[in-house]
Amino acid sequence: MKPLLGGVELGGTKCVCILGTGPDDIREQLAIPTAGPDATLRRINAVLDEWQRKWGPIQALGIASSGPLDLRPESPRYGHITSTVKPGWQAADIIGQLAGHRGVPSAINTDVNGAALAEGRWGAARGLQDHAYITVGTGVGVGLVVRGAPVFGCNHPELGHIRPVRLPADTWPGICQFHGDCVEGLASGPAIAARAGMSGSQLPTDSPVWEPVAHALAQLLQTLLLATAPRRILIGGGVMEHRPELLHRVREAFVKSVNGYLDIDDLTGGIDSYVLPPGLGALAGPLGALALAADAHAAAAAT
Amino acid sequence: MKPLLGGVELGGTKCVCILGTGPDDIREQLAIPTAGPDATLRRINAVLDEWQRKWGPIQALGIASSGPLDLRPESPRYGHITSTVKPGWQAADIIGQLAGHRGVPSAINTDVNGAALAEGRWGAARGLQDHAYITVGTGVGVGLVVRGAPVFGCNHPELGHIRPVRLPADTWPGICQFHGDCVEGLASGPAIAARAGMSGSQLPTDSPVWEPVAHALAQLLQTLLLATAPRRILIGGGVMEHRPELLHRVREAFVKSVNGYLDIDDLTGGIDSYVLPPGLGALAGPLGALALAADAHAAAAAT
Numbered sequence: 001m002k003p004l005l006g007g008v009e010l011g012g013t014k015c016v017c018i019l020g021t022g023p024d025d026i027r028e029q030l031a032i033p034t035a036g037p038d039a040t041l042r043r044i045n046a047v048l049d050e051w052q053r054k055w056g057p058i059q060a061l062g063i064a065s066s067g068p069l070d071l072r073p074e075s076p077r078y079g080h081i082t083s084t085v086k087p088g089w090q091a092a093d094i095i096g097q098l099a100g101h102r103g104v105p106s107a108i109n110t111d112v113n114g115a116a117l118a119e120g121r122w123g124a125a126r127g128l129q130d131h132a133y134i135t136v137g138t139g140v141g142v143g144l145v146v147r148g149a150p151v152f153g154c155n156h157p158e159l160g161h162i163r164p165v166r167l168p169a170d171t172w173p174g175i176c177q178f179h180g181d182c183v184e185g186l187a188s189g190p191a192i193a194a195r196a197g198m199s200g201s202q203l204p205t206d207s208p209v210w211e212p213v214a215h216a217l218a219q220l221l222q223t224l225l226l227a228t229a230p231r232r233i234l235i236g237g238g239v240m241e242h243r244p245e246l247l248h249r250v251r252e253a254f255v256k257s258v259n260g261y262l263d264i265d266d267l268t269g270g271i272d273s274y275v276l277p278p279g280l281g282a283l284a285g286p287l288g289a290l291a292l293a294a295d296a297h298a299a300a301a302a303t
Numbered sequence: 304m305k306p307l308l309g310g311v312e313l314g315g316t317k318c319v320c321i322l323g324t325g326p327d328d329i330r331e332q333l334a335i336p337t338a339g340p341d342a343t344l345r346r347i348n349a350v351l352d353e354w355q356r357k358w359g360p361i362q363a364l365g366i367a368s369s370g371p372l373d374l375r376p377e378s379p380r381y382g383h384i385t386s387t388v389k390p391g392w393q394a395a396d397i398i399g400q401l402a403g404h405r406g407v408p409s410a411i412n413t414d415v416n417g418a419a420l421a422e423g424r425w426g427a428a429r430g431l432q433d434h435a436y437i438t439v440g441t442g443v444g445v446g447l448v449v450r451g452a453p454v455f456g457c458n459h460p461e462l463g464h465i466r467p468v469r470l471p472a473d474t475w476p477g478i479c480q481f482h483g484d485c486v487e488g489l490a491s492g493p494a495i496a497a498r499a500g501m502s503g504s505q506l507p508t509d510s511p512v513w514e515p516v517a518h519a520l521a522q523l524l525q526t527l528l529l530a531t532a533p534r535r536i537l538i539g540g541g542v543m544e545h546r547p548e549l550l551h552r553v554r555e556a557f558v559k560s561v562n563g564y565l566d567i568d569d570l571t572g573g574i575d576s577y578v579l580p581p582g583l584g585a586l587a588g589p590l591g592a593l594a595l596a597a598d599a600h601a602a603a604a605a606t
Contacts, residue, residue: 130456153433153532154570165466178564227530229456261481267457
């Protein structure tokens with residue numbers, strides 16, 4: 001019998017709790033608005049506890065959280081948020097407050113690493129062991145799976161902050177407070193809005209603002225291909241969803257930038273099946289948490 | 304008893320054969336000049352066969368080769384060189400010709416992935432499971448270890464070809480035939496020589512040519528930190544060895560570029576122990592082949 005798993009997706013505006021054994025057997029799902037950490041985490045615990053009374057004990061808990069997170073196993077701040085602009089959440093002990101008292105296997109990772117894992121298990125990267133998940137929204141987040149598990153060295157991937165080469169004569173400074181014209185500073189929703197004076201969903205498809213956006217995202221794809229060489233790259237988030245034609249521009253700019261150095265068709269099976277929208281939609285986050293729970297349960301069972 | 308392992312490092316100008324059970328027990332080592340593929344691979348086979356008559360059967364073979372290589376397990380060209388400027392070597396079946404007839408476990412990977420593995424096992428990244436190895440020489444090669452094994456998705460890492468942001472007003476076009484001003488096109492030995500009109504080893508330390516070289520390499524480090532976030536980054540190769548002061552400039556430019564977005568001291572233990580020269584010197588390549596052989600032997604024993 002499949003174990004009953006709990007999942008929590010922690011986001012800047014809302015948190016989603018989920019209970020089930022997998023995507024075909026979701027027993028409960030509830031979104032609550034994100035407030036301060038103590039109130040929010042207490043409410044999430046109450047939701048999970050109520051579900052346990054109804055469905056029986058949760059056997060593992062997965063947490064997919066917006067970052068940055070300290071995920072170094074040896075760190076005294078393991079499972080804490082490190083620095084964030086969200087009031088009160090700096091240094092919040094997520095894993096301790098949600099899982100510490102439960103006595104079941106647990107895991108925490110970034111929301112995008114979780115989403116990448118879920119897409120590989122149940123979504124548009126199903127069956128793959130090496131793939132990437134990009135979300136282009138209020139920021140640019142990248143989740144990276146290598147050999148079936150999310151990447152973590154001394155930190156989780158933060159590829160939205162690489163500095164892409166700019167289009168000739170494009171000197172717009174970008175809006176990242178740390179880097180100015182990193183990918184996030186050039187291609188996130190707020191960056192597009194700042195540059196265009198209106199949101200991307202209102203901006204005409206022939207606006208000259210789209211070209212540098214596509215170019216920056218294409219540099220991110222090239223970097224991914226040259227780094228861990230994902231078998232597939234999924235790219236979604238609010239900016240992509242509102243402007244589906246942007247995907248074609250990103251693909252074109254990516255192929256142009258690689259410039260024949262690698263045979264993309266041979267390596268990937270062709271650009272149109274290589275760079276794709278995610279398959280799980282709004283469920284990628286909560287299912288990411290569930291996938292993390294499943295892996296924590298399996299790892300504990302194996303030892 | 305430790306298994307007797309054979310290793311072959313295949314390079315553009317020479318190939319090194321090695322026999323032993325590990326770095327403390329190297330029984331044989333021989334360098335031969337690289338000629339055409341058939342003659343070279345036949346000679347390597349003869350060397351290995353002679354060593355077997357002397358020392359007994361080789362129990363696994365590892366090959367660390369200059370790339371690009373097809374390493375997709377499902378590919379009919381697995382273990383072949385794909386495209387290269389080395390005459391005759393295009394499409395050469397390395398794994399087939401060196402290991403096909405031996406009936407023992409074998410593995411092939413890039414020379415830099417092998418070197419990264421060896422540095423993690425026996426060198427300057429000893430004990431780490433997530434680290435990177437950069438060589439700056441005739442090209443810029445990057446080996447990447449994640450969770451103790453070399454990275455390979457649909458391709459091996461090729462991070463020397465990312466396109467770094469340029470220093471303000473630096474418009475030198477670079478020499479990469481595919482990308483112009485990618486990291487390799489800006490910071491490899493031939494790039495430095497093309498820009499300066501003399502080799503890096505002759506170029507004064509106060510030459511203005513060094514600043515854009517350090518800047519390009521720093522962008523590569525930033526990309527690594529934001530991608531798989533290695534626990535340590537080793538950077539060597541001819542350019543670095545001839546100009547040890549370049550390491551300090553690269554570290555400085557790297558810290559400046561990250562610009563406080565990540566707390567490098569906290570994450571890595573400090574820049575001076577984070578970005579280091581490799582520890583194995585000229586043995587990194589052959590020991591990389593031996594490490595690949597050891598892992599192939601262990602994987603076969605485990606199944």
